[in-house]
Amino acid sequence: MRDLLDHADLARYAGQFVWLDLNYDTPENRAFLEKFGAEATPTFFVVDPQDEQVTAMQPGAMSLTELTQFLDRGASGVFAKKQTPADAELKRGDALLAHQPADAAKAYKEAIHMAPATWPQRELAEASLVQALQDSSQWQPCAETAATEAAPMKRDEIFARTVVAGLWCLTSTDPAPWSDAALRKLEPLAEEALSLSATVRDHRDAIYRTLMYISVNHNDKTEAGKFGDRWLAELDAIKPNSDDERSALDIARVENVQIFGDPTRILPALRASERAMPDNYNASLRLAQMESAAKHYDEAIAACDRGLARAPGANGRAWLLRTKAQVLTIKGQTAEARRALEEALQAAQAIPNKGSRDMSIKRIQMALGQSAGGNKM
Amino acid sequence: MKKVSIFAVFALCAAPVVTAASLPFIQDNYPTALSQAKQRKLPIFVEVWAPW
Numbered sequence: 001m002r003d004l005l006d007h008a009d010l011a012r013y014a015g016q017f018v019w020l021d022l023n024y025d026t027p028e029n030r031a032f033l034e035k036f037g038a039e040a041t042p043t044f045f046v047v048d049p050q051d052e053q054v055t056a057m058q059p060g061a062m063s064l065t066e067l068t069q070f071l072d073r074g075a076s077g078v079f080a081k082k083q084t085p086a087d088a089e090l091k092r093g094d095a096l097l098a099h100q101p102a103d104a105a106k107a108y109k110e111a112i113h114m115a116p117a118t119w120p121q122r123e124l125a126e127a128s129l130v131q132a133l134q135d136s137s138q139w140q141p142c143a144e145t146a147a148t149e150a151a152p153m154k155r156d157e158i159f160a161r162t163v164v165a166g167l168w169c170l171t172s173t174d175p176a177p178w179s180d181a182a183l184r185k186l187e188p189l190a191e192e193a194l195s196l197s198a199t200v201r202d203h204r205d206a207i208y209r210t211l212m213y214i215s216v217n218h219n220d221k222t223e224a225g226k227f228g229d230r231w232l233a234e235l236d237a238i239k240p241n242s243d244d245e246r247s248a249l250d251i252a253r254v255e256n257v258q259i260f261g262d263p264t265r266i267l268p269a270l271r272a273s274e275r276a277m278p279d280n281y282n283a284s285l286r287l288a289q290m291e292s293a294a295k296h297y298d299e300a301i302a303a304c305d306r307g308l309a310r311a312p313g314a315n316g317r318a319w320l321l322r323t324k325a326q327v328l329t330i331k332g333q334t335a336e337a338r339r340a341l342e343e344a345l346q347a348a349q350a351i352p353n354k355g356s357r358d359m360s361i362k363r364i365q366m367a368l369g370q371s372a373g374g375n376k377m
Numbered sequence: 378m379k380k381v382s383i384f385a386v387f388a389l390c391a392a393p394v395v396t397a398a399s400l401p402f403i404q405d406n407y408p409t410a411l412s413q414a415k416q417r418k419l420p421i422f423v424e425v426w427a428p429w
Contacts, residue, residue, distance in 0.1 A: 019421075046422055049414035
């Protein structure tokens with residue numbers, strides 16, 4: 001998604017907005033995140049500077065087409081002298097989505113209800129309604145609305161987004177007659193979404209992962225494995241254009257295998273990435289975790305050590321040392337594991353973000369406690 | 378889309394800043410963006426991202 005913002009087609013928008021990038025982990029951005037809310041990354045906003053009202057909000061990656069439509073909609077919310085009632089409700093829903101998703105769902109429903117049949121934003125509002133139902137944990141209405149609304153939609157990015165949100169809602173609940181019925185409608189739509197070139201990588205990832213989760217929930221590991229293999233084959237066919245993209249592909253591989261699969265399947269790609277990104281300690285961390293999952297313990301420790309030599313910063317250092325300690329414990333090297341944890345604790349105390357710092361310290365202290373008690377970390 | 382969790386497996390603290398070539402992004406400074414937007418009477422586009 002970050003690469004998309006470099007796209008030449010966006011140059012025409014350069015003078016039409018003030019552009020702001022906010023790193024979720026940067027402490028200075030806390031005030032914005034608390035005020036506007038962002039429960040997922042990436043999340044996009046258009047804000048009217050005069051009253052600081054959100055005129056468009058979208059969680060999740062977008063295609064170029066979606067992004068330009070989003071920019072147009074956001075600008076229209078700021079500049080339009082008179083909006084239709086349906087447009088105003090859509091804008092109200094976007095403003096509510098982050099903090100009050102149940103109320104956002106009501107606003108989107110109202111927009112759909114009051115709009116004429118030819119309203120150009122109808123499918124966007126339907127997709128946003130499903131998103132709001134998901135964000136407010138209304139799993140059954142979410143999945144059922146997704147199945148109903150997506151079926152007649154034009155096969156484009158909004159269609160894929162709607163299917164994805166519906167599938168996520170199905171993963172959030174135990175199998176039940178209603179969820180099985182929704183799945184029977186959504187799964188063929190998911191296959192359609194996967195067949196579209198417009199379906200962005202993040203949505204493809206979400207479709208495959210949700211289908212894997214659902215298969216695992218139904219105790220169908222064969223099916224989970226098939227979806228996993230398909231996605232890994234697609235990922236392997238992508239030639240990354242940047243380190244960001246390479247990292248995104250690797251994260252998708254790891255998340256895939258963490259649901260179901262053989263970690264040795266992705267080790268060659270992770271090893272290649274570690275070599276290709278010699279300054280990236282996260283590549284070493286990912287590799288260490290998967291080497292460990294594959295029971296290649298010496299290789300996992302070596303990957304941690306390589307990561308530690310890559311100037312990882314406090315958070316990365318704490319994470320690498322904790323991972324190393326876990327592997328050392330499995331190997332029965334408890335004294336070395338304890339030393340690694342003590343170093344991890346020291347590193348964690350220097351993490352600038354309070355939330356990350358507190359969580360890291362808590363987890364290391366828990367591991368230290370288990371280590372003292374002779375239990376497995 | 379990644380749901381944000383403090384348990385995120387690959388959470389980082391410091392991250393390299395990637396700047397879009399064609400768009401003049403302000404990095405991590407909402408007050409500056411707000412001030413500029415008021416002055417220039419332009420909407421603010423905000424991308425919240427994470428380096429993990």
